[in-house]
Amino acid sequence: MIDEQGDTVPLPAFPSPPDHRPEYDERGSVPPPVQRPSRPTPPYGPIVKKVALGLAVCLVAGAGYAGLRKIADAPADPNASGAHPAQTSSTPDQASEGVQRAVAGEAVLQKMADAVANDKRTEFMDVIDPKAAAFRTSARTIFSNLSTLPISSFQLRYVSDDTGALTPDRQAELGGTQAWLAQVEVSWQLSGFDVKPARETLPVTFVTRDGATYAASFSERFVAGQRRPIWALGQIDVAKGEHSLVISLGSESEARSYVSVADKAVESLTKVWGKNWRQKVIIYLPAQQNQMEAVLGAEPNTYTQIAAVTMAELDSPLSGAPVRIVANPKLFEELGKQGRRIVLTHETTHVASTATASPVPLWLAEGFADYVAFTAVPVQDESAAKELFKAVRAGKVPATLPSAEAFAATATDLPQAYESAWLACRLIAEREGQAKLVKFYRAVHASRSQTGLADAFRTVLGTTEAEFVAEWQKYLKRLAGV
Numbered sequence: 001m002i003d004e005q006g007d008t009v010p011l012p013a014f015p016s017p018p019d020h021r022p023e024y025d026e027r028g029s030v031p032p033p034v035q036r037p038s039r040p041t042p043p044y045g046p047i048v049k050k051v052a053l054g055l056a057v058c059l060v061a062g063a064g065y066a067g068l069r070k071i072a073d074a075p076a077d078p079n080a081s082g083a084h085p086a087q088t089s090s091t092p093d094q095a096s097e098g099v100q101r102a103v104a105g106e107a108v109l110q111k112m113a114d115a116v117a118n119d120k121r122t123e124f125m126d127v128i129d130p131k132a133a134a135f136r137t138s139a140r141t142i143f144s145n146l147s148t149l150p151i152s153s154f155q156l157r158y159v160s161d162d163t164g165a166l167t168p169d170r171q172a173e174l175g176g177t178q179a180w181l182a183q184v185e186v187s188w189q190l191s192g193f194d195v196k197p198a199r200e201t202l203p204v205t206f207v208t209r210d211g212a213t214y215a216a217s218f219s220e221r222f223v224a225g226q227r228r229p230i231w232a233l234g235q236i237d238v239a240k241g242e243h244s245l246v247i248s249l250g251s252e253s254e255a256r257s258y259v260s261v262a263d264k265a266v267e268s269l270t271k272v273w274g275k276n277w278r279q280k281v282i283i284y285l286p287a288q289q290n291q292m293e294a295v296l297g298a299e300p301n302t303y304t305q306i307a308a309v310t311m312a313e314l315d316s317p318l319s320g321a322p323v324r325i326v327a328n329p330k331l332f333e334e335l336g337k338q339g340r341r342i343v344l345t346h347e348t349t350h351v352a353s354t355a356t357a358s359p360v361p362l363w364l365a366e367g368f369a370d371y372v373a374f375t376a377v378p379v380q381d382e383s384a385a386k387e388l389f390k391a392v393r394a395g396k397v398p399a400t401l402p403s404a405e406a407f408a409a410t411a412t413d414l415p416q417a418y419e420s421a422w423l424a425c426r427l428i429a430e431r432e433g434q435a436k437l438v439k440f441y442r443a444v445h446a447s448r449s450q451t452g453l454a455d456a457f458r459t460v461l462g463t464t465e466a467e468f469v470a471e472w473q474k475y476l477k478r479l480a481g482v
Helices: 092-117 121-126 133-148 168-174 252-273 289-296 329-352 362-376 386-393 414-432 434-446 452-459 465-480
Strands: 048-053 057-062 151-162 178-190 198-209 212-217 237-240 244-248 281-285 308-312 323-327
Touching: 092 121, 092 133, 092 151, 092 178, 092 198, 092 212, 121 133, 133 212, 168 178, 237 252, 244 252, 252 281, 252 329, 252 362, 252 434, 281 329, 289 308, 289 323, 308 329, 323 329, 329 362, 362 414, 362 434, 386 414, 386 465, 414 434, 414 465, 434 452, 452 465
Parallel strands: 057 308, 244 281, 281 323
Antiparallel strands: 048 057, 151 178, 178 198, 198 212, 237 244, 308 323
16 A cells, blocks of 8 residues: 555454464455554555455555655663763864764774675674674674675765763673764665665664774664664575565575566566566565564564565655565465465556655555556456445445545555555556556656646546546446446
């Protein structure tokens, strides 16, 4: 679901006995969903997509587009023992000390970036605190991961620091003449996939000892909403397909199993959308729920019932931003082959149509993505639009196309919103042809006018929104047998 407010839609629960996992059988029958509570709205939160297939298929795909995290200099935890408020340089001496910290920290970061660029692990480890045994182990894994990825550029930039962020106990543990926490911007670009570098902000702990400065941690004092690069969460494996790159925190065989599905999703989307896009997708495959939440900067258990989330891994959701599809491996496995293909085709549609930076209304963005997914993997109308048909048969025909609010996590009639949007797009394709549907989408996407949707209805479809809605209502009644 594309939701600019960052709401998500939980995956319908599968009320099964403990020893039974819901699967697609030959009839596609699954138990009915139950209501789940929504979560608080995060800044620029992920956009999650729900695909309701009733008795035939029941699944959720995430289309979460996470943009700029509001990450300030990480302040000290006011509840932590011995924590101090953030310090500012109010005297010449303090300003001078701040400059010295920045110069020392930047020098460490530059050596690390150079070591990655030149594939020199020894040089990378030379600037890792020799007394931080656990972090040295993590640092070796991080370097190995960065060497495994097809990285064309890797940079670390010292942004700011907070001398009060480390508690006295932590300062004593680090030792040395000085220790501090800095916010560091890390950027990396995957060759053949990214137009622009991905960017995240990491809290990096530095310590100066015996005249040398080292990095002592990459994971200290993350703030709410702060995302972590997948390559900093554990050993990764990478599998590459013709159109896809799967980065797994599980195993190489697991990564390879997703490549063919992702490649088919790209090919299915391209048949509808056309070849004028990069025809590349990147999938992150965390091994555990908390890893998925770390990648997305989410609260614990936020995505327990979410199959996949798509995010822009950049400071702001601009055109060309590197986009990742973050999968929940457990739920993806439960969806089965058909469900995974529907989910990935839907998500790939958002990638190709640059939905992270698009002005298209949610009904068009989500309806078009469903149209492409269900074109690739056909399902019966009675199953795919079960909730909508039930409402229409009860005399509750939608008065308008679904609003943005209709796609919110707490929306009562959420399934109907998706089903209505899908059938609106399918109606356009049936009436005008698939190519005209694509042209309509592109026209709305490209418009910089507040009347872009109305203009596209008139110039592309030769009608008005009101006239289309009236025809769509008749279409829904006919499909529902009313």
